[in-house]
Amino acid sequence: MLHNLSYWEKKNFFHADVIIIGNGIVGLNAAIAIKSENPKTSVLILERGFLPSGASTKNAGFACFGSVSELIEQEKLSGTDGLHQLISKRWKGLLKLRNLLGDKSISFQNNGGFELFKPQQSDLANECVAKMSHFNTLIEDIVLQKDTYSLTNSKINSFGFKGIDVLIENNLEAQIDPGLMMKSLLAKAMSIGVQIYTSCKVEELLNENNTVLIKTSQGDFSCKRALLATNAFVNELLPDLAVVPGRGQVIITKPIANLKLKGAFHYDKGYYYFRNIDDRVLLGGGRNLDFKAEETTDFGETVVVQQALVNLLKETILPETPFEIEQKWSGIMAFGTPLAPLIEEVKPNIFCAVRCNGMGIAIGSQTGQEAGDMVARSF
Numbered sequence: 001m002l003h004n005l006s007y008w009e010k011k012n013f014f015h016a017d018v019i020i021i022g023n024g025i026v027g028l029n030a031a032i033a034i035k036s037e038n039p040k041t042s043v044l045i046l047e048r049g050f051l052p053s054g055a056s057t058k059n060a061g062f063a064c065f066g067s068v069s070e071l072i073e074q075e076k077l078s079g080t081d082g083l084h085q086l087i088s089k090r091w092k093g094l095l096k097l098r099n100l101l102g103d104k105s106i107s108f109q110n111n112g113g114f115e116l117f118k119p120q121q122s123d124l125a126n127e128c129v130a131k132m133s134h135f136n137t138l139i140e141d142i143v144l145q146k147d148t149y150s151l152t153n154s155k156i157n158s159f160g161f162k163g164i165d166v167l168i169e170n171n172l173e174a175q176i177d178p179g180l181m182m183k184s185l186l187a188k189a190m191s192i193g194v195q196i197y198t199s200c201k202v203e204e205l206l207n208e209n210n211t212v213l214i215k216t217s218q219g220d221f222s223c224k225r226a227l228l229a230t231n232a233f234v235n236e237l238l239p240d241l242a243v244v245p246g247r248g249q250v251i252i253t254k255p256i257a258n259l260k261l262k263g264a265f266h267y268d269k270g271y272y273y274f275r276n277i278d279d280r281v282l283l284g285g286g287r288n289l290d291f292k293a294e295e296t297t298d299f300g301e302t303v304v305v306q307q308a309l310v311n312l313l314k315e316t317i318l319p320e321t322p323f324e325i326e327q328k329w330s331g332i333m334a335f336g337t338p339l340a341p342l343i344e345e346v347k348p349n350i351f352c353a354v355r356c357n358g359m360g361i362a363i364g365s366q367t368g369q370e371a372g373d374m375v376a377r378s379f
């Protein structure tokens, strides 16, 4: 028998008022929001992986709200007011995450964020430098300071870069340890009574007589409300949602003695990102080298992206320093327009909160909270 379930197991483990599918930053924050508002509401999270298996434990840990070149692109898509709202959501989301868990619990470090430009990118660099004051003014009422973005070419040599001639600093950008963040979120959720089952893949959701039936690899569950927080994987259960997956490949070096670089760095319109962590360099990106191949929900690496990452390390980031790659991995993001996350009731009693557009550290908490509020209000 596949599931040798007892009467007691069936009676006590397979039903909750709210079932959340997906144990990432969004699912956990939604669970915490619902349970905090209504302690008597039973909340269960079903996660297909042994660990969360999407983006939340596989990302780069940038606590960022946009480099200048990213903001230029996003302003074209969202308009100036729309961009202001987006940045406000990201900034408030970061404050919310820090308030919920505490800076120590997520290893929050404000070492600054930097965008690098090569001489052959002079048109882009000039456009970004010219736009700095526009964005500084736009975000002043959000971050409550002037001159967040500034030109800091004098720091290029101190980081040891080669072939970089323009550097823009964002003095509010920070970095966290996303593994610590997720451990703290899991502990927080469990401490207020959220139940979490892992290795439980949801295969189908059916709404029958005001009850949502959830078919999984471990048996059938039922609930009054279901919330899908499966991000890039949501189309497996709801094929019509406008969500496009994007794989992010990441490499990390072995520890490097006297490592010069410190901070969160963006290159090539944000398609590459790197940072220091534990005397190592963590570098990810290169999706733009083959968008089609990286538009996938499959984890894995490709030669073209791996080679580009190693070349960037050798030629630009660590030109004078020998290094060895210790580990590589990938994670899957969810993209789509509009840039704001998709938070809605998609079918009666079935909700979704997905598509953080590669910025879930910044907007994941807020997205989870908004989805949790929406579910709680629906009772």
Ligand SMILES: Cc1cc2nc3c(=O)[nH]c(=O)nc-3n(C[C@H](O)[C@H](O)[C@H](O)COP(=O)(O)OP(=O)(O)OC[C@H]3O[C@@H](n4cnc5c(N)ncnc54)[C@H](O)[C@@H]3O)c2cc1C
Residues within 6 Å of the ligand: 021, 022, 023, 024, 025, 026, 027, 046, 047, 048, 049, 051, 052, 053, 054, 055, 056, 057, 058, 059, 060, 061, 062, 063, 064, 200, 201, 202, 203, 229, 230, 231, 232, 233, 234, 236, 247, 248, 249, 250, 284, 330, 331, 332, 333, 334, 353, 354, 355, 356, 357, 358, 359, 360, 361, 362, 363, 364
């Ligand atoms: C390489 C990389 C670098 C990134 N860097 C940054 C960064 O520096 N800063 C930043 O702000 N953001 C970054 N991001 C984006 C950020 O990590 C995501 O936006 C955020 O983690 C999304 O959270 P989520 O909870 O929506 O999704 P996820 O963390 O992907 O969680 C979804 C969960 O649903 C589960 N699931 C899926 N299908 C099912 C199913 N059928 N049944 C049960 N469970 C299921 C998955 O296993 C997964 O655990 C990065 C992402 C990647 C991949």
